[in-house]
Amino acid sequence: MLTGKVALVTGAGRGIGRQIALTLAQNGAAVIVNYNGSKDSAEEVVAAIRQSGGSAEAMQCNVADFASSEEFVRTVLDQYKRVDILVNNAGITRDNLIMRMTEEDYDAVLDTNLKGAFNMIRHLSRSMIRQRSGRIINISSVSGVLGNAGQSNYSASKAGLIGLTKSVAREFASRGISVNAVAPGFIDTDMTRNMTEEAKKALNSMIPMGRMGSAEDIADLVLFLAGEHSDYITGQVICVDGGMSM
């Protein structure tokens, strides 16, 4: 159980982040539901958590912005005094073949997916080190492990997140803070819903289990990594992908 723990989940108004927030709250954590643009959805997540007896609050921040993230973390710490579990889930895609990819699309994806995680870890690190405990869970992707045609910006950001995870895990290991990455495969959310049926079929054929995963599949692993049963695990990249990357 995570009773008494404070969890901060970025991009928790929709998709995988939403399910992570619900799962952590169901298991006793007080959850800060971060959103960037989806205020209403984030408020719905908070309402659902409160309705089932949990504790949650929605807070806006564009994690890609260094100064805004610093202000956001300061507000959180003023209010909650500590963050025990940080889940860097916020992410975007701007897919294109590299010869057609714009600088803007490259930068936007790197800024949100990779720099966003850096910003949150950087601003929370002093507090976590002082409390000598913490769990940082970065949501990477199987695209960062294997690469994916048409996603050079996204794959680079998610592979970068793996390097960030391992380096910070080494820096924080002696301070009681674990840092791990979860690499989802093909998960049914808004991010994948726009794909054509043909593209989905092609992707499904690459998954040994023959089907997409759910947000719950990811949230269940995050719960394990956030809890006491994962005490001796750090610097790992765990794929939740129906066997896609084996």
Ligand code: NAP
């Ligand atoms: P999604 O449904 O598109 O949701 C993306 C979330 O990220 C939204 O809550 C969004 O918040 C948030 N976000 C985007 N930019 C942000 C910013 N600058 N600051 C704060 N929040 C921001 O995507 P998803 O499928 O749930 O993906 C969640 C994570 O899993 C992402 O990191 C994604 O790369 C990763 N992942 C997904 C899959 C998949 O198949 N779905 C596979 C591998 C990895 P707002 O709506 O408030 O902007």
